[in-house]
């Protein structure tokens with residue numbers, strides 16, 4: 001198959017002056033292009049650590065991580081990272097926030113700016129380009145943050161609990177929006193969450209992790225009927241999957 | 251943006267009227283206190299309740315300022331002090347900012363230099379007066395040096411804290427895009443610490459005045475600080491008071507300029 005990312009027996013141990021914390025223990029999995037994969041596990045099990053490894057921000061203590069056929073060395077602008085808080089820069093307008101990665105990667109060409117502009121138009125931010133982040137709602141800001149991760153056309157999107165700072169109503173809506181955007185732009189995405197319903201409603205593949213140190217508990221492919229997360233939540237199989245994963249996590 | 255076109259209810263009118271009235275009352279009270287203070291001072295001196303030889307009085311201060319302008323070249327003294335203060339301010343701010351940048355950049359430098367900065371910060375700079383006189387003589391140079399010395403440490407510490415307060419997650423985000431250290435500095439740390447920079451400017455204005463006047467107390471043959479010390483030595487309290495009043499006005503103007511600069515930049519950014 002068309003593999004994009006592969007973990008081979010990856011372990012990671014954090015060193016602090018007084019302690020050694022093993023966050024990941026002998027983890028192996030692979031992710032195909034175009035897949036939407038969720039990692040689910042209890043808080044503090046090592047989910048963010050997995051994303052930091054994929055992003056090349058830290059190196060595994062042992063094992064190999066292969067992205068697009070090559071071992072990851074350091075961050076190189078081949079992936080987009082979306083965090084719990086939108087982390088938009090308050091002194092930049094929406095338009096300027098979105099092209100930040102282009103400036104960093106020295107790809108600030110008129111063609112790329114146009115692409116950024118198109119994405120803003122397409123996903124309901126057309127009239128807000130000249131606004132500052134604090135003039136937008138939380139849901140809109142997360143959408144901007146997502147678009148910011150896509151303007152430089154990375155192979156892979158990393159989403160670290162991007163909805164957990166939103167209230168419940170907004171969360172369902174933003175969840176839907178993000179899913180649609182990612183599918184429409186045909187991106188591969190890794191979502192990290194501790195919310196089971198979020199994982200089931202969004203993913204092609206769910207990887208369940210044990211509590212710390214994170215290792216593989218189970219891999220599921222819930223082929224749930226429905227075009228969008230909100231529709232999937234209404235489907236019949238949904239509660240079955242929920243119970244199954246809930247049992248695994250407890 | 252569209253506020254002018256909007257039709258407001260009468261409650262809005264009442265609300266804004268109340269705010270305007272509160273503001274007016276504040277200003278009236280402020281002026282009243284000043285007039286009361288000056289009036290009482292003048293009256294008590296006139297009635298000989300207080301000895302105006304020791305306390306001076308407003309009319310004498312005004313007269314003295316007039317004499318200073320016509321006979322003693324007041325503007326020359328103002329110019330000297332202003333020059334020393336502004337030079338001290340600009341150099342302290344510039345060096346302070348650059349040194350803070352270096353300390354942000356290099357964790358090693360930061361850790362190594364920390365005890366030195368702490369000691370320099372707690373040292374009363376005026377203790378270095380004699381050394382400064384020996385090194386720089388008794389002219390403007392020595393006074394500017396004093397002003398820099400007093401201002402720079404606070405400038406460094408304020409700015410460095412501003413730089414170090416940069417959101418860790420934002421740094422992480424930039425790193426994940428492949429940003430290098432210089433890009434993190436120029437795209438995030440510098441613009442993000444802009445409010446700190448403005449407060450650093452405001453603090454530094456005050457520091458520069460302390461430095462220049464203190465310097466003039468120690469050495470110098472000209473400037474407002476010189477006039478004040480000289481007036482004290484020959485027991486001309488009118489001169490002391492007059493020079494102090496002029497100093498107050500200059501310091502206020504300089505602070506207002508910085509505050510205005512802040513407003514302009516914020517407007518420009520929006």
Ligand SMILES: Nc1ncnc2c1ncn2[C@@H]1O[C@H](COP(=O)(O)OP(=O)(O)O)[C@@H](O)[C@H]1O
Pocket residue numbers: 014015016021023042043044045046047048049050212
């Ligand atoms: N830089 C670090 N140094 C030491 N320990 C860390 C560091 N980052 C995370 N940890 C520890 O590793 C474990 C996993 O962290 P994390 O990956 O953030 O968990 P999650 O995202 O699943 O909540 C936690 O127990 C945390 O305390």
Ligand SMILES: [Mg+2]
Pocket residue numbers: 047048160
């Ligand atoms: Mg986490």
